[in-house]
Amino acid sequence: MSKVYTGASMSLDGYIASPADPGFEHLFKWLGNGDVAVPTADPQMTMQMTSVGAQHFRDLVEMTGALLVGRTLFDQVGGWGGNHPMGVPVVVLTHSMPDGWPREDAPFHFVHDGIEAAVKLAQQLAADKVVGVNGGTIASQCLEAGLLDEIWVDLVPVLLGDGTPFFSSLASTPVDLEGPISVTPDSDVTHLRYRVRT
Numbered sequence: 001m002s003k004v005y006t007g008a009s010m011s012l013d014g015y016i017a018s019p020a021d022p023g024f025e026h027l028f029k030w031l032g033n034g035d036v037a038v039p040t041a042d043p044q045m046t047m048q049m050t051s052v053g054a055q056h057f058r059d060l061v062e063m064t065g066a067l068l069v070g071r072t073l074f075d076q077v078g079g080w081g082g083n084h085p086m087g088v089p090v091v092v093l094t095h096s097m098p099d100g101w102p103r104e105d106a107p108f109h110f111v112h113d114g115i116e117a118a119v120k121l122a123q124q125l126a127a128d129k130v131v132g133v134n135g136g137t138i139a140s141q142c143l144e145a146g147l148l149d150e151i152w153v154d155l156v157p158v159l160l161g162d163g164t165p166f167f168s169s170l171a172s173t174p175v176d177l178e179g180p181i182s183v184t185p186d187s188d189v190t191h192l193r194y195r196v197r198t
Contacts, residue, residue, distance in 0.1 A: 002065060002126040004119060004142060007152030008135030008166050009189070015163035016135045026158040030189035031057075041087025042080070052186040061086050065129025066122040068093065070138045082106035086132075089125040093118040093138060115141040135166045143196070144171060151177060153192045 008016045009027040016027070034050035038057055049057060064086060071094035082103060084090050089107040092098075097110055109125070111118040119142065122131040133142050142148040153166070177194040184191040 002123040003149040005150040006133040006139040009154040011160040015160040018160040018163035040085035065126030091122040
């Protein structure tokens with residue numbers, strides 16, 4: 001089975017979004033602060049990263065075979081216009097089908113019967129690559145269900161003060177992690193990778 005990781009750009013005080021203003025201009029500054037052009041599967045989106053950030057992003061895209069996201073993120077980004085910038089299939093965990101979906105030309109799959117079913121489908125779609133899970137509620141559900149193998153943090157030097165934590169409402173804490181597996185300093189961010197201890 002494919003490994004399952006979650007990753008997010010996170011503030012030093014542990015948030016992946018702030019309440020009123022998502023804070024994305026701070027959390028994702030590293031995606032546009034360099035001189036290396038990094039094209040994505042979306043022809044309208046090319047990022048400008050440092051050489052370190054570009055390599056980190058390319059490695060992430062190369063190893064990822066499918067993504068698992070929640071309905072909130074899917075709605076916030078408008079379904080990425082029908083094609084995620086990483087160019088991989090996306091599984092959306094939701095209670096109801098969004099208007100206008102599914103679309104035959106878009107690699108999006110909607111699961112209504114729980115996190116285990118969503119992860120299983122994402123692993124099938126990923127084949128021999130890994131499954132990426134977006135942070136917040138979905139990551140917490142995967143961790144609680146024992147389905148998460150690794151946690152990746154793009155740690156950004158900003159304090160948001162409040163907002164959406166990377167993990168919230170965990171019933172069983174503390175959760176021990178192994179590592180770091182890797183630490184990669186970059187401009188405006190430090191890329192960290194940990195293994196969930198089983």
